[in-house]
Each structure stands twice: as C-alpha cells, then as structure tokens.
Amino acid sequence: MSEAPLDVASLLGPEGPIARRLEDFEVRPQQLELSLAVEQALANGKHLVAEAGTGTGKSFAYLLPAAMHADRRQGDGPVVISTRTIALQEQLERKDLPLLHAVLPFEWSSVTAIGRNNYLCLRRMHQAEREQTLFEDPERHAQLRKIVDWSLNAGDGTRQELDFPPRPEVWESVQAEHGNCLQRACKHFDQCYWQRARRRMQTAQVLVVNHALYFADLALRIAGASYLPAHRVVVFDEAHHLEKTATESLGLRVGRSTVGWHLRRIHKRRGERTLLSRHGSGAAKLLWEEALQLNDAFFDSLQGRVRAGDSSSASVALRGEALQENLSPILRALSGELAAAALRTERVDEQMELQARANGLDGLCQTLKALCTPNPDAETPLVRWLEPSRHGAQLCAAPLDVSGALRQHLFEGGATTILTSATLATGDDDRFSWLRDQIGLDDAETLRVGSPFDFDRAVDFVIEEAMPDPARESQTYRREVAERCERHVLDNGGRALILCTSWDFVRFLAQQLRPLCNQEGIELLVQGEQPLARLLERKRDEENSVLIGTDSLWEGIDVRGDALTLLIVTRLPFASPGHPLTQARMDLMRERGQQPFGEHSLPEAILKFRQGFGRLIRGQRDRGKVVVMDPRIRTKAYGRKFVDALPFSDDYVSPSSGI
Numbered sequence: 001m002s003e004a005p006l007d008v009a010s011l012l013g014p015e016g017p018i019a020r021r022l023e024d025f026e027v028r029p030q031q032l033e034l035s036l037a038v039e040q041a042l043a044n045g046k047h048l049v050a051e052a053g054t055g056t057g058k059s060f061a062y063l064l065p066a067a068m069h070a071d072r073r074q075g076d077g078p079v080v081i082s083t084r085t086i087a088l089q090e091q092l093e094r095k096d097l098p099l100l101h102a103v104l105p106f107e108w109s110s111v112t113a114i115g116r117n118n119y120l121c122l123r124r125m126h127q128a129e130r131e132q133t134l135f136e137d138p139e140r141h142a143q144l145r146k147i148v149d150w151s152l153n154a155g156d157g158t159r160q161e162l163d164f165p166p167r168p169e170v171w172e173s174v175q176a177e178h179g180n181c182l183q184r185a186c187k188h189f190d191q192c193y194w195q196r197a198r199r200r201m202q203t204a205q206v207l208v209v210n211h212a213l214y215f216a217d218l219a220l221r222i223a224g225a226s227y228l229p230a231h232r233v234v235v236f237d238e239a240h241h242l243e244k245t246a247t248e249s250l251g252l253r254v255g256r257s258t259v260g261w262h263l264r265r266i267h268k269r270r271g272e273r274t275l276l277s278r279h280g281s282g283a284a285k286l287l288w289e290e291a292l293q294l295n296d297a298f299f300d301s302l303q304g305r306v307r308a309g310d311s312s313s314a315s316v317a318l319r320g321e322a323l324q325e326n327l328s329p330i331l332r333a334l335s336g337e338l339a340a341a342a343l344r345t346e347r348v349d350e351q352m353e354l355q356a357r358a359n360g361l362d363g364l365c366q367t368l369k370a371l372c373t374p375n376p377d378a379e380t381p382l383v384r385w386l387e388p389s390r391h392g393a394q395l396c397a398a399p400l401d402v403s404g405a406l407r408q409h410l411f412e413g414g415a416t417t418i419l420t421s422a423t424l425a426t427g428d429d430d431r432f433s434w435l436r437d438q439i440g441l442d443d444a445e446t447l448r449v450g451s452p453f454d455f456d457r458a459v460d461f462v463i464e465e466a467m468p469d470p471a472r473e474s475q476t477y478r479r480e481v482a483e484r485c486e487r488h489v490l491d492n493g494g495r496a497l498i499l500c501t502s503w504d505f506v507r508f509l510a511q512q513l514r515p516l517c518n519q520e521g522i523e524l525l526v527q528g529e530q531p532l533a534r535l536l537e538r539k540r541d542e543e544n545s546v547l548i549g550t551d552s553l554w555e556g557i558d559v560r561g562d563a564l565t566l567l568i569v570t571r572l573p574f575a576s577p578g579h580p581l582t583q584a585r586m587d588l589m590r591e592r593g594q595q596p597f598g599e600h601s602l603p604e605a606i607l608k609f610r611q612g613f614g615r616l617i618r619g620q621r622d623r624g625k626v627v628v629m630d631p632r633i634r635t636k637a638y639g640r641k642f643v644d645a646l647p648f649s650d651d652y653v654s655p656s657s658g659i
C-alpha cells in the first residue's frame with residue numbers, strides 16, 4: 001500500500017493521523033483553511049495576516065505547516081513561533097507540540113527559548129561560593145548553598161527549576177549574563193547550561209519564544225547584535241499585541257530603583273565583601289556614595305513633578321523639555337574606575353565581573369541621556385514622560401511610531417511573518433488595515449475565518465435599558481452599574497465575569513458587590529487581590545464565583561463551562577486619552593490630517609470589546625449571556641460598530657437587546 005501524501009489537508013482530514021490519534025477530533029473546515037493559507041504563505045515567502053475565531057484550533061493549524069516547512073527547509077534556521085502569554089506558550093509546549101511530534105512521520109526538534117538571565121552560570125556560581133562573605137545574612141547565604149547543591153543534578157539549569165524563589169540579589173550573583181561569559185575559555189563550557197541551551201536553540205527546527213523576547217532580540221538586531229538564531233520565518237500568535245510589545249521593547253524606562261540596582265551590584269554600605277570593597281580605590285568608593293545621593297536627589301525632584309502634575313493625567317508629558325541631571329557624569333566616572341580596576345586585576349573571573357558592571361553603568365548613562373534629552377529630529381522620535389509607580393517616579397520614553405522600525409527591520413528584513421489571533425479586525429475590514437498601518441506591514445496576504453461556534457444560539461446579548469451616560473453622569477452611572485450587576489449576578493447564581501475599564505471602578509464594584517456575595521455564598525474574586533493565575537484557578541474550581549477585573553481580564557483568559565455563563569461589560573473599553581504617548585500619537589494623526597477618534601480610539605476599543613466578548617464562549621457546549629451596561633452602544637452613532645463587530649449572523653435577533 002502506498003503511503004498517504006504528506007500534506008496539510010490529509011494530515012488534518014477525517015482519515016488522517018490526527019483524527020486516528022484523538023478520539024474527540026473534529027474536522028474543522030476553518031482550521032484546514034487557515035492551515036492551507038499558512039502553508040501557501042510559507043511556500044511563497046509572503047507575509048500573511050489571518051484572523052481565526054475562537055475554537056478554530058488555530059495553534060495546531062499553524063504549527064503543522066510550520067514544522068513541515070522547517071523540515072523541508074533545513075539550513076534556513078528555525079521557524080520561530082512567538083506568543084504573548086505564558087498560558088499559550090505552555091499550551092504549545094505541553095499539548096500541541098507533543099501531539100505534533102507524535103503524528104508527523106519525520107524527526108524534528110522543537111525548543112522553547114527563554115532569556116539568558118534565567119540560566120545558571122557555573123563559573124559565577126563557583127566564584128560566588130568562593131566569596132564566603134558575599135552575603136552576610138544567613139538566608140541569602142543558605143539560598144546560595146541550595147543553588148550549589150541543586151546545580152549538581154539540575155535539569156536544564158534554569159531558575160524556574162528551583163523549588164524555592166531565589167532572592168533577586170542571590171540569583172543575580174549566579175545568573176548567566178550578556179558580556180560576562182568566557183565562552184570556550186571557560187572551564188565549565190562543556191557542562192554549561194546556557195551554552196547547551198544556546199546550541200539547542202541554534203539547531204532547533206521550531207523555536208518557541210514570547211513576544212517580549214522576540215522584540216528584545218529585534219532591538220538588539222537593530223543595534224547590531226542578536227540573541228535568537230538567524231531565521232527566515234516567524235509566526236506571531238496573539239498578534240494583536242505586536243504594536244504594544246514593540247513599543248515597550250523599543251522604549252526606555254529608568255527609575256530610582258534601576259540606578260539603585262546597578263549601584264547595589266557593585267557595593268553596599270555595610271558589611272559584605274563587595275566588588276568595590278575588594279577592588280575599588282578610595283576615589284571609586286566616594287563616587288559610589290555620591291551617585292547614591294544624586295540618584296535620590298534626582299528622582300525626588302521628578303517625584304515632586306509627578307505629584308504636582310495635572311490630576312486628570314497620572315503621567316506628566318515632557319514634550320521638548322531637556323531635563324538637567326548631574327548623575328550620569330558620576331556614573332560614567334564610576335564606570336571608568338571599575339574598568340581601570342578590571343585592568344589591574346589578574347584573576348579573569350574578577351576582571352569579567354568588573355568589566356560587566358562598568359559596561360552596565362555605561363549603558364545606564366546612555367539611557368539616562370536619551371531620556372533627558374529631546375530628540376525631535378531623530379528618525380524615530382521618542383515621546384518622553386514621567387510616570388508614577390510604586391517605587392516613585394519613573395522616567396519613560398517610547399517611539400512615537402513603531403511602524404517605520406518594524407517595516408525596516410522586521411517585515412522588509414527578510415523573514416516571512418505569519419500574524420494570527422482570534423481578534424485582529426476592528427469591524428468589517430478584512431484587510432486588517434488598522435493593525436497593519438500601526439505596525440508597518442504594507443504588503444501581506446489576508447484571511448479571515450470565523451469560529452465554528454454558533455454564537456446566535458449560544459449567546460443572549462443584552463444591552464441594558466435606560467442607563468446614564470458614563471461620561472456625563474459618572475456618579476449615577478456608577479451606582480446604576482453596581483445595582484444592576486447585583487441583580488444579574490443574583491439571577492444567574494454568580495458564574496460571572498465583570499469587565500471594567502479602570503482599577504478604581506474594580507475596587508468600587510467589589511466593595512458594592514461583596515455584601516451580596518457573602519450573603520449568597522458566592523465567592524467574589526477581585527483582580528489585584530490575588531495573583532491572576534490563582535484567581536483563574538479559583539474561578540474554575542468555584543463555579544458560582546464572580547470574577548471582577550480590568551485590562552488583562554479582557555483577553556487571553558479561558559474559563560469554560562458552567563463557571564462562566566454571564567459576562568458583564570460595564571463600559572466600552574476606550575483607552576484613556578490622557579497618557580502622554582497616546583496624546584503625542586493623536587497629535588501626529590491630526591498633523592497628518594487623520595481623525596484620532598475614528599481612526600484610532602474607536603478601532604482600538606472595538607478590538608478590545610471583541611476580545612472581552614470572546615471570554616464567554618470557549619467551547620462547543622458553552623452557553624451564556626453578555627450584558628453591556630454602557631448606553632453609548634445604543635445612543636452614539638459609533639455604537640452600532642461595536643455590535644456589528646460581534647460574531648452574530650446578519651439575521652441574529654437577540655431576545656433581550658433587540659439587535
């Protein structure tokens with residue numbers, strides 16, 4: 001009998017190896033269509049933007065052609081798969097990739113790449129161990145001992161393998177670091193966990209990363225270095241986040257604690273035998289003291305400005321203002337002292353350590369300079385602002401527009417990209433123009449496949465009647481939302497997710513709902529009160545619980561079945577226009593003759609609304625109600641666009657909303 005041809009259609013078909021292996025496998029035409037489109041894009045070297053609704057089996061649809069392409073094109077480097085969330089990365093690692101390995105009839109390798117600092121450096125660990133007095137407090141000393149013991153039988157040598165969370169300063173004393181590696185000259189080279197991981201990364205056919213790592217690597221590549229191996233294909237899942245992740249990765253951020261961290265890695269005021277106490281001159285120690293004081297003074301002055309800032313905006317725009325600071329000359333002088341000490345030292349280990357710290361201070365000085373100096377004529381101007389944080393004011397900057405950098409270094413840089421997500425379109429635009437404009441993707445194939453779920457039958461869509469306008473009557477609106485949430489939660493026996501658009505409103509609503517939930521024996525889960533993973537675990541375990549939250553709960557969370565049958569959208573998710581970066585981008589749009597509301601705020605909010613809606617129906621058997629409490633969906637001309645963006649059929653008539 002001749003072997004079946006190895007193509008996507010036969011592999012995903014009813015008689016294919018996947019159907020034979022998985023009892024509950026259903027042939028999904030949407031999955032096959034996506035998979036074929038990815039296969040074709042890879043074969044033709046064309047970028048592809050593809051939206052695939054919930055339940056399509058999207059990850060398997062791209063992994064299959066990706067693995068086959070990697071096998072056919074060995075020598076082109078790995079096919080890189082990038083996800084935004086750890087949850088999706090874990091799903092690929094634990095479920096999809098093992099299944100794919102089992103069904104594909106050829107040998108291939110897949111590896112998950114994480115940042116270098118997650119790996120143990122054996123040389124630095126032994127060096128830290130030799131410095132018996134590196135940590136004066138017994139707990140940190142004991143942690144170092146535990147790491148030494150673990151290293152004898154460690155698996156992949158990553159921090160995640162430890163059975164305790166190491167204190168940051170302990171792990172930093174033993175982690176692998178850029179610019180602090182002896183490479184082949186290191187006597188631990190053959191056993192080195194990081195080097196082994198690097199070799200696995202270099203030879204992998206499929207390499208799984210997250211967006212943050214991918215864009216950190218892109219920033220390195222723009223600067224002439226790299227971390228990930230050279231590759232010709234990258235698949236971005238959860239691709240609606242690319243612009244945000246690129247903005248963060250290509251941006252800058254320094255606070256008092258950032259400078260303090262660099263200084264603490266060199267010296268401490270009391271006790272311990274620090275790098276500076278072992279090698280520093282008297283002048284270096286004075287510089288260190290001075291840097292510490294100037295750091296406090298500089299960030300105290302910035303903190304004063306954040307407090308005095310306009311109360312409607314938490315962050316303070318710096319626009320064209322140059323900030324005066326006298327911290328970086330001292331940091332630079334300290335760096336020079338460390339570099340000089342490195343030259344005086346005979347031991348290679350100590351030389352490496354001193355030089356790495358000196359380089360770190362130099363990099364910090366460059367960042368501070370970029371943050372303090374306006375650069376309106378730069379190819380990609382930075383928007384600069386002051387931002388409050390738990391640790392005081394932070395000095396921040398981000399590119400005004402990332403499309404140019406992404407166009408040049410990602411989309412025209414040689415790699416074929418596949419961008420996919422359950423939500424990429426902002427309405428009926430099947431070319432995904434809004435997303436593509438933001439990220440500079442000019443030329444791409446596009447595909448939109450719907451969900452196999454029947455939303456008309458599965459969802460009762462309700463728009464609350466007679467709600468006050470949240471923008472004009474905010475206090476009445478808050479009270480009404482609280483009262484109506486109580487009623488819906490009671491009617492539904494809990495089992496709800498309530499999506500808000502601010503932390504303030506989350507706290508307010510939690511306070512209002514708590515007495516009722518206590519009385520009814522409904523567990524109230526509030527974002528911010530426990531880690532998100534723990535909240536989701538509780539939500540799944542306690543089916544009648546109610547989860548309230550903002551931002552990250554609008555997407556990427558997966559609660560199936562009876563634990564979630566009521567989704568309340570308290571307000572349409574327009575982003576706050578007050579942030580300096582948003583304001584600067586809006587100003588740029590006006591300068592270009594564009595309409596910031598219609599061409600940015602609205603599509604962004606529609607995309608987020610679609611993501612929020614997508615939390616309710618996660619499986620074929622899921623049923624439930626979506627309640628929208630924002631009257632603007634009915635009263636404003638743009639409101640209809642939110643409704644039209646939902647996956648109902650044209651003749652859907654909601655029993656409650658009248659659509």
Ligand code: SF4
Binds near residue numbers: 123176181182
């Ligand atoms: S090769 Fe580099 S990372 Fe590995 S143990 Fe040696 S110095 Fe550390």
